[in-house]
Amino acid sequence: MKVKIFIAIAGIALLAACKGRNGSYEIANNSSSADTASVSSASDTLADAKPKLVKTADMSFKVKSVQQTGDSIAHITAKLxxxxxxxxxxxxxxxxxxxxxxxxxxxxxxxxxxTADMTVKIPSEKLEDFMNHVSHMGIYVTARKMDIEDKSLDYLSAKLKLKNRREMVAQQKTGKIKIKDPEAVLWLKDDMIDGQISNQKIDEAVNFSVVSLNFYQSNTIYKERIANDDPSAYKMPFFNRLLMAISNGWYLFTELILGIANLWVLILAGVGIWMAFRVYKRKYPALKV
Structure with missing residues (x-):
């Protein structure tokens, strides 16, 4: 039942690819026998193809030393x-x-x-050994997960589309197929490259599994003797500050005397004005009503 479904899907994908993105291909020889042969070829390819299984995994665990565990994981990764x-x-x-x-x-x-986060790529056939080895590095594992995604149909679809486009390019060169829009030729070639890159990415994901690791350790206590960064802690002793205050008071007193001395002219003028006012009041007393 599954094989029939796969055959139908592959046939639909192949027919859709023949139409192109803009429907601008004009096919000179349109025979149903070619489509039947393509569907049969697709079913044979699907039956004989090796499954494209993409494995991904992630793990979170507690360790004694994050630094040492990171170095150990890097070492075992290179070893594999x-x-x-x-x-x-x-x-x-x-x-x-x-x-x-x-x-x-x-x-x-x-x-x-x-804490530390690591992402590594491991050969898929060695993924289980790697996960078991890493899990033994920790005190305990808080989470561990592995997913497998089947990319066989995606790979087959891209492969058949690429084959079909190559045939179209060959027929276009011989004149069996006429493409009205010249830009469609460029799109066709770009799409062929995209299909090749897509399948190469799938092959890479199948051969190398991506593993995400998160590990942490218990809180660490660190003690250090440092300079006191509080300026208020660097005050002088009380008696030293008292002597300095007395010295500053005497300095301010002498500065006040010197300031008054600098104002002797104003003081003398003020005394003269005050004396003149007193004489005036005596000479011309105020009249009583």
Missing amino acids: NGLVIHHQMGSSIERSEDIRLSNDSVMRVSAFNT
Whole structure:
């Protein structure tokens, strides 16, 4: 039953490919025997083709040391002829506290967590061995998943379309098929390239499985002695500050005397005006009503 369905799908895809994107192909020899032969060829190809199974996996687990685990995963990946395509490690401080040791130094105690993300490509036949080996590196596994996607029909569809387009190009050169729009020829060639690239991507995905890994460790406590960055902690002792205050007071007093001395002319003028006003009041007392 499945084979008949596959035959029907392949036949429809093949007939649709013959029409082109814009329907601008004019076929000189339009015989049903060619279509029947194409459908039969598609069924034979589907029956004989090797399944295109694309495997992907991901795992999340806790480890003792993120740094050492990352190095071990990179080593086992290279040993299995795989490739690390992404590796990111980071740490973030969750809590921090400063303990004062002296006026100019403190003990900073920080609690931070470390995580890492890795993406590797492993030969598909060695995927299970890789996943089992990596799972033994952790303290425990929080999540593990593997998916398999069958790309056989996509691969066959692209392959048949590519074959059909090659035949059309060959017939166009011999004059059996006339293409009205010249741009359709360019589209046809580009579509052939896209089909080849698409199948190469499927082959790559079939041969090498992509594995996403996330691992983390327990929070780490780190202690360090650093300089005190609080300026208020660097004040002088009380008696030193008291002597400095007395010295500053005497300095301000002497500056005040010097300032008054600089204003002697104004002071003398003010005294003269005040004395003149007193004399005037005595000489011309106010009249009583």
